[in-house]
Amino acid sequence: MREPIYKSRRVGPAAAEFDQNCGRVNDFIVMSEGNSNVYLIETPEGGILLNTGMGFEAPVHRHNLAKFSDVPFRYVITTQGHVDHLGGVQYFRDLHPGLTYIAQAGNAEHQAYDARLQTFRSARSAFRFQDEFKEVFKRYAQAGYTQINPQDQPTPDVTFEDRHEFSLGGLDVVLIAVPGAETNDSLVVWLPQHRIVFTGNLFGCPFGHFPNLVTIRGDRYRDALTCAAAAQVVMDLKPELLVYGHHEPVVGAEVIEAELTAYRDAIHHVHDGVVNGMNTGKDLATLQNEISLPAACEVGQGYGKLIWSIRAIWENYAGWFKHESTTELYAVPQREVHADLIELAGGADALIARAQAKSDAGEYEKALHLLDIVLNAEPQNAAARALTITVHETLLESAKTEHVTGNFWLVGWLQNRIKHLKSGTAG
Missing domain, CATH: 1.25.40.880 (Alkyl sulfatase, dimerisation domain)
Incomplete structure (x- = not known):
């Protein structure tokens, strides 16, 4: 009997802190947690940095990674173009001349989209992060970190459409595009020799939860079927270790397969329920109150919620006009x-x-x-x-x-x- 993993994992993100929530995942991977986790993959010929945090977090991540490793960085890869993944790219480029930045081909479009709405979205997000960030900056100042590193808007050195492979120090690295499930430049990093996959926040912020098909901070809709297909891409790799964008890795092929199956099936169940309801003439509020998850595909709702995603699916298909009142048209x-x-x-x-x-x-x-x-x-x-x-x-x-x-x-x-x-x- 499956015990859903969301019940035993942390939910919310938190900014990187000096000497906290960092350590080794195994003998060649180091983790530093933050608004999105940063990972260093070590090889005899240098390191591969996965994500860089917000710009202000980059020096903290550097400090935390340096506690466990002193390898020079050869590559930096961002698993998505959100600001909490690529904000520190320039900081690490300055530290490691010649560092090659690799991203999926949709990276430029996503960064332009984010930049276009930066003022709007910063204001919309403030209710959740403003007070916490004030406290974080106080702790940074107490640690002597007062000249805050700026946020970067980096240009990748290498981009790819579907798949990109390279080797470093005997380690084979495969980058697989999964655009649209989180951002239009989402990718996963697959280490086939070790059956390890790095997914970033491909399945939402916390692992084991229903995806946020639209965020209340303000974002474009994510397509439900695209999110489900992304889960299948990762399942087909048959990983034994899934290294996530937040908190600790998910260990064990059976656990990973069970959780991703539940996630995929939960999305299909809700999606199909909305579509069937639309086709039979049910209104949105009725569907929000009727649709629930069966036990077989129970997932958490710690970041996305079913009632929000039901609305997102409806509006992604049908737009904003609900045909309930003429006033909607004015x-x-x-x-x-x-x-x-x-x-x-x-x-x-x-x-x-x-x-x-x-x-x-x-x-x-x-x-x-x-x-x-x-x-x-x-x-x-x-x-x-x-x-x-x-x-x-x-x-x-x-x-x-x-x-x-x-x-x-x-x-x-x-x-x-x-x-x-x-x-x-x-x-």
Whole structure:
């Protein structure tokens, strides 16, 4: 009987820290954990660096790797073009002249896409990372690291479309493109002599969880079937060690196959449920409430959530128009009539009382709909704000334990929302 691995693994990412969460994976691989893990593969002819962290993390990763290895770096490979993978490339290039940077051919497009929306996405991500990063930088300063290394936007020296192979110091290295499952330049690194695969965050941030088909920080949709196909690519390699983008490796061919099978089948189950529902005329909310995972393909929901991914699949196929209201086709949002609703209700107190009743009955989402009406029209309404805080605190307690691990993004959103509601800066 399979015991889903997500129940025993950590969930959220954390920035690299000096002398913490680093060490040897085996006799020729060193790991330094961070916003995305950095790995050093040692050979007699030099090292291969996999990912480089955010720019500000690069000196920390260098310090941590140097505790275990002093080999010169010959290559750097990024498993995807996200900023937490390639931000330190130039830092390591400066340390190791002649370092060759290899990436999948979609790297330039993805970096351009990220750069285009940097301001927007940084603001959207701040609710989850801003406070934590402030504390990280304090600890860096205490360790004497005050001249923060900048974020790089590197240009690869070598790119490839489908497959790229090379050898270094007797070690065969195979790079296999799996574009679209995480980014358009995603790849896996396969060491066939040792049956070791490095996947980066190909299956989402934490291993063993349903993929984030769209992130609440703001991103383009990921196609569900592409994500499932990526799992099959890795399964077909039959790895005995899967070295992941976050936290410790996954050990054992049987465990890896079982987990990737569950992941693949969970995606197909949800995807097919959405498609069948669309074809039989069911609306999105109905599908979000109906579709669940069977025990055979149970995976966690610590980063992506089923209800979010069901919506992502729906909208990836059908777009934003739900055919529910003509107002969807125009530019006046519902909040523009919230003051009218309060006036028709005879004042905000009636809506707040109804929201309290919904909350008392455990209908917290319905309570928030009513409270949003009040706060959109009267942002400083003390009674509405107090009840909204209470509802958020209740949802937070549930979110922390939901599906064993809790959801990294939902917990962060609720915590941040409570903070701003209490300070009076959120309407």
